[in-house]
Amino acid sequence: MNDKTITIKDIALKAKVSAGTVDRVLHKRGKVAPKVEEKILRILKEMEYEPNIIARALSSKKKYKVAVLIPDESYDSYWFAPKAGIKKSLKELKQFGLEVKFYFFDPYTASSFVDKAKEVSLDNPDGIILTPIFHREVLPFFESWKKSEIPFVLFNTEISDFEPLSYIGQDSYQSGYLAGKLIHYGLSEPCTILLAHFDEETSNAAHLEKKELGFKNYFSQNNLQQYDILKAEITRPNYASFVGQMDNIFENNPNIKGVFVTTSKSFEIASYLNQKHIHDVNIIGYDLLAKNLHYLKNNTISFLINQNPKGQGFWSLKLLTDKLIFNKEVPLLKYLPLDIITKENVNYFIEEDLESA
Amino acid sequence: MNDKTITIKDIALKAKVSAGTVDRVLHKRGKVAPKVEEKILRILKEMEYEPNIIARALSSKKKYKVAVLIPDESYDSYWFAPKAGIKKSLKELKQFGLEVKFYFFDPYTASSFVDKAKEVSLDNPDGIILTPIFHREVLPFFESWKKSEIPFVLFNTEISDFEPLSYIGQDSYQSGYLAGKLIHYGLSEPCTILLAHFDEETSNAAHLEKKELGFKNYFSQNNLQQYDILKAEITRPNYASFVGQMDNIFENNPNIKGVFVTTSKSFEIASYLNQKHIHDVNIIGYDLLAKNLHYLKNNTISFLINQNPKGQGFWSLKLLTDKLIFNKEVPLLKYLPLDIITKENVNYFIEEDLESA
DNA sequence: GAAAAATGTGTGTTCGCAAACATTTATTTT
DNA sequence: AAAATAAATGTTTGCGAACACACATTTTTC
Numbered sequence: 190m191n192d193k194t195i196t197i198k199d200i201a202l203k204a205k206v207s208a209g210t211v212d213r214v215l216h217k218r219g220k221v222a223p224k225v226e227e228k229i230l231r232i233l234k235e236m237e238y239e240p241n242i243i244a245r246a247l248s249s250k251k252k253y254k255v256a257v258l259i260p261d262e263s264y265d266s267y268w269f270a271p272k273a274g275i276k277k278s279l280k281e282l283k284q285f286g287l288e289v290k291f292y293f294f295d296p297y298t299a300s301s302f303v304d305k306a307k308e309v310s311l312d313n314p315d316g317i318i319l320t321p322i323f324h325r326e327v328l329p330f331f332e333s334w335k336k337s338e339i340p341f342v343l344f345n346t347e348i349s350d351f352e353p354l355s356y357i358g359q360d361s362y363q364s365g366y367l368a369g370k371l372i373h374y375g376l377s378e379p380c381t382i383l384l385a386h387f388d389e390e391t392s393n394a395a396h397l398e399k400k401e402l403g404f405k406n407y408f409s410q411n412n413l414q415q416y417d418i419l420k421a422e423i424t425r426p427n428y429a430s431f432v433g434q435m436d437n438i439f440e441n442n443p444n445i446k447g448v449f450v451t452t453s454k455s456f457e458i459a460s461y462l463n464q465k466h467i468h469d470v471n472i473i474g475y476d477l478l479a480k481n482l483h484y485l486k487n488n489t490i491s492f493l494i495n496q497n498p499k500g501q502g503f504w505s506l507k508l509l510t511d512k513l514i515f516n517k518e519v520p521l522l523k524y525l526p527l528d529i530i531t532k533e534n535v536n537y538f539i540e541e542d543l544e545s546a
Numbered sequence: 547m548n549d550k551t552i553t554i555k556d557i558a559l560k561a562k563v564s565a566g567t568v569d570r571v572l573h574k575r576g577k578v579a580p581k582v583e584e585k586i587l588r589i590l591k592e593m594e595y596e597p598n599i600i601a602r603a604l605s606s607k608k609k610y611k612v613a614v615l616i617p618d619e620s621y622d623s624y625w626f627a628p629k630a631g632i633k634k635s636l637k638e639l640k641q642f643g644l645e646v647k648f649y650f651f652d653p654y655t656a657s658s659f660v661d662k663a664k665e666v667s668l669d670n671p672d673g674i675i676l677t678p679i680f681h682r683e684v685l686p687f688f689e690s691w692k693k694s695e696i697p698f699v700l701f702n703t704e705i706s707d708f709e710p711l712s713y714i715g716q717d718s719y720q721s722g723y724l725a726g727k728l729i730h731y732g733l734s735e736p737c738t739i740l741l742a743h744f745d746e747e748t749s750n751a752a753h754l755e756k757k758e759l760g761f762k763n764y765f766s767q768n769n770l771q772q773y774d775i776l777k778a779e780i781t782r783p784n785y786a787s788f789v790g791q792m793d794n795i796f797e798n799n800p801n802i803k804g805v806f807v808t809t810s811k812s813f814e815i816a817s818y819l820n821q822k823h824i825h826d827v828n829i830i831g832y833d834l835l836a837k838n839l840h841y842l843k844n845n846t847i848s849f850l851i852n853q854n855p856k857g858q859g860f861w862s863l864k865l866l867t868d869k870l871i872f873n874k875e876v877p878l879l880k881y882l883p884l885d886i887i888t889k890e891n892v893n894y895f896i897e898e899d900l901e902s903a
Numbered sequence: 904g905a906a907a908a909a910t911g912t913g914t915g916t917t918c919g920c921a922a923a924c925a926t927t928t929a930t931t932t933t
Numbered sequence: 934a935a936a937a938t939a940a941a942t943g944t945t946t947g948c949g950a951a952c953a954c955a956c957a958t959t960t961t962t963c
Contacts, residue, residue: 196949207913213949220911243604243641244949247918251951267695360894367890374848377734407890479649526894529886533724533764536881537717553919564943569921577941601919604948608921 195238204229204235215240246285253513255289255506256309258319260296267453267476268296269497271344274502275318280505282509285514290314299323306330316504316513319340321348327506337485342509343502346396349513355508357501357523364494365400365451368473371408372447373491375471379415382440387454388424400451419445425457435461443468450474455493459484477530477538485532495528495538552595559649560593561586572597599872603642610870612646612863613666615676617653624810624833625653626853628701631859632675639863642789646863647671656680672710673870674698675862676737678705699866701858703753712865714858714880721851722757722808725830726764728849729804732828735805736772740795744748745781757808776802782814792818807831812850818839834887834895842889852885852895 197215201208206225212472213221220537221229234337257275261270272291281287292309301471302323309317317334321327321343331351334341335497340354344468347356372382384404386397408416423440425431435458448458449471455474462470463484471491474481476498504523511517530538554572558565563582568579571586574618578586603848614632619625623805628650648667652658659680667690667877674691674811678700683841688708691698697711704713741761743754752813758777778795782788792815796802805815805827811829817828820841828848833855841847868874887895 192952194949198949208950209913210911213912214952220909221671222911225911241604241641241949243600244918247598247600247604247920247948248950250918250950363890363893369889370888370890375731398804413716464944522896526885529888529891531724531727531886533720533727533935534884534886536720537881548916551919555919564918566922566944570942573921579941598919602921603946604918605920605922605948607948699957790950 192373194241195236196241197238200229200232200236200238201283205230220509242285243430245353248481249286251286253285253316253510254285254312254314255287255316255318255509256292256307256512257291257506258294258302258305258313258317260320260322262295264296266478270498271320271505274499274504275506276502277499278503278506278510282510282514285510287510287514294414296322297378297498299326302326310334313337313362314339316458316509316526318509319343319458320345322346322429323407324348341513342505344499345496345532346504350519354365354512355505355519357508357519357525359496359527360524361396362403362406364475364496365403365405365449366407367403367529368400368403368449369472370450372471373407373411373413373416375491376416376446377494380418381417381442381444382447382449383445384418384420385448385450385458386420387450387452387457388422390418390462397451404449404451409476423457425454430455432461439465439467446470448472453478455490456480456484461488463489477535482535485530488532491531493530493535495526497525500525551598552593553598554595557586557589557593557595557761559691561589561590562643599642602800606643606673609643609671610647610673611671611865612644612647612673612675612866612870613669613671614646614647614863615662615666615674615691617677617679618650619758621653623835627855628677628859628862631856631861632863633857635779635860635863635867639867639871642867644871653679656683661684668716670694671696673711675866676700679703681705697866697869699862701862702855704854705883706731709878711869712862712876712878712880714861714865714882716853716884718753718756719760719763721832721853722762722806723764724760724884724886725757725806725851726761728775728830729806729828730764730768730770732799732848733773733803735803736774737802738774738776738799738801739801739806740799741775741777742805742807742815743777743779744807744809744814745779749783754808774801780814782811788814789818796824803827805829810835812839812847813837813841815848820844820846834892839896842887842892848888850887850892852887854882854885857882 197208197211201211205224206229210225212222213219214233216228226282231366239348250386259271260268262272275289290312292305303326306327310330317339319341321413327348329499331341335351342355342357343353344357345455347358384401386401405418419438419442423431423434446469450458452470453474455472456478459472462472465472472489473492473494474490475494476496477493481490481493506524508519508523512519528538555566558568561568561582563566563586567578567582568586570576571583571590616628617625619629632646636644647669649662651662654857660683665685673684674696676698685707686703688698692708698708699712699714701714704715718856741758743758762775765775776795776799780788780791792862806831807815810831810833812829813835816829819829829846830851831847832850832851834850838850840849842850861882865876865880885895
């Protein structure tokens with residue numbers, strides 16, 4: 190076992206130069222004769238030099254500033270989780286000179302997003318993590334960050350126009366497909382299934398469509414034509430209007446036995462069905478919000494698919510720093526697993542373990 | 547914001563001693579006057595000194611030897627995953643002087659285990675990770691390790707006689723309970739449910755009983771007396787015998803619509819049912835073995851509960867080193883989430899295992 | 904062709920801590 | 934009270950890399 194670690198000194202010795210010269214090559218600081226550089230590079234490869242990141246972290250006083258641009262959780266508690274994931278990731282990385290600054294915007298106001306994004310640009314960070322809720326508004330920023338070579342990681346919402354360092358999220362299509370399975374598995378007879386979109390920021394539209402497609406494809410690909418899928422766009426400007434819409438749907442479709450809610454708002458439908466004492470309808474929805482958990486625990490919601498927002502946050506920072514600090518290759522796309530949550534296993538997901546994922 | 551990090555020097559300065567003395571106090575190396583020690587300890591606390599683990603790792607040439615005592619995967623491919631998890635964990639920790647040595651034993655031969663455990667003891671490691679398959683045989687080792695103050699972490703199989711540093715695994719009772727839910731959710735009418743134990747090493751007995759209890763309790767606690775639960779101990783000395791047992795069960799109980807297999811052997815039953823062209827039976831089993839995945843993908847097995855063996859390995863080493871190297875508090879018990887795996891989300895759980903391979 | 908600028912290379916210090924080593928101070932022995 | 938010993942404390946080195954700086958050599962400029 191010859192696992193003596195190769196150091197810069199060893200390289201310098203072999204190349205008959207000083208450590209400083211090797212260092213210059215390693216950091217591409219220039220000022221090295223081409224011939225020497227070439228030789229050093231060759232020896233570096235030959236000896237399989239791996240920098241000791243511990244020593245590097247200690248010696249380098251470089252601070253890595255990472256900007257995190259996400260909605261304020263006071264508008265939507267969903268955003269608490271990614272923040273928590275990022276903070277967890279940070280804990281283990283701050284010793285490597287990582288500094289994270291959060292920029293919270295109002296997810297319902299494009300200008301708020303733009304303002305904060307401008308702030309980010311002004312602060313000139315080394316890397317950026319964001320969820321690009323406002324598609325149109327974010328594009329110029331992508332362009333500018335690309336130009337100044339600031340890597341940015343997207344999570345939760347995908348945008349294909351510009352290539353980020355990495356995208357972390359879930360496969361929406363497949364999650365819809367999975368929802369199809371979960372609904373179907375619980376149904377005994379042909380019936381109507383309600384596919385409910387809730388009004389959301391338009392940013393989500395692409396996601397929701399993919400979920401819908403996946404869901405429908407589950408039924409068509411498995412030859413389950415006996416199920417009637419009823420699609421509905423539901424809004425909730427106020428309680429009365431919402432109930433009106435629901436009454437309308439359920440009175441005209443008495444045979445609804447399953448509901449798939451493509452957003453995190455399944456608790457609204459659960460609440461309605463509880464109110465009406467309808468108990469033989471299976472609901473599948475998304476996200477472990479407190480309200481959803483309530484109806485999961487009282488058996489109104491059958492399953493929740495976890496979008497793992499905390500994990501998304503964790504991995505966003507992890508991948509960004511893998512690139513930034515450790516100079517590793519990072520995958521362009523990281524899909525987190527589709528976690529199936531039900532009353533009987535939900536507890537293990539509330540206190541979550543991220544790293545093993 | 548004065549977040550200048552406090553170093554040993556700062557402490558030394560304030561205590562009017564030298565860094566060496568502070569170091570001695572920190573490492574309990576003795577040779578410090580009681581009064582001075584007290585004072586330093588006070589100041590340490592006052593200034594909230596946190597050692598810089600980076601500098602520590604760089605400076606200290608201490609090697610942490612960890613012994614991993616697990617079955618050889620050639621006997622049971624299940625054990626590939628924990629090994630992979632440990633290796634993944636190791637990757638990030640070897641820079642801190644961590645060295646892992648594996649000791650593989652034959653899970654069907656107690657003496658093989660004892661031999662390897664002796665080897666472990668002889669090598670005098672700083673910490674031990676093991677799955678205590680042979681209950682009776684492992685106890686003397688626990689005693690000796692306790693005496694020599696070598697922390698050991700158990701995973702996969704719990705033993706309550708001695709307190710380990712930590713136990714990592716799954717809540718068997720709750721996983722049985724979850725299986726009950728998954729079976730029940732997929733059934734439309736009263737029927738018979740087969741609860742199948744496969745012969746395994748006796749070490750698993752306690753686990754299997756807990757799963758059985760959880761499963762049964764799901765039905766009793768939810769007032770589902772209309773389901774008849776038929777328990778069977780199945781052996782597989784050879785194929786003919788196995789088929790005989792199965793024929794016997796299914797011919798005498800034509801109304802079996804669900805099967806819960808408490809071990810990783812659900813593929814055996816799936817294979818049988820495939821052979822017999824019985825397609826209306828839901829199977830729930832454990833573990834993502836290749837054979838199980840095959841029947842999951844062809845819709846014979848409905849759900850697999852993932853015991854997350856890779857995660858168990860990962861966390862075993864993580865917690866052990868948290869204690870050993872970073873001197874952190876570690877939980878005595880860590881339950882990993884109960885992952886519900888079905889054909890439609892299985893891919894996200896397999897890829898991970900490839901990553902580290 | 905001499906001064907100035909650019910390029911190439913080596914040296915020394917720093918990061919915070921661990922641990923060996925060196926020195927001072929206190930205590931015991933005779 | 935001097936010598937011997939033990940206890941307490943101080944000093945130094947080095948872990949591996951980053952980087953500032955010094956110096957030497959070459960190239961450019963007018």
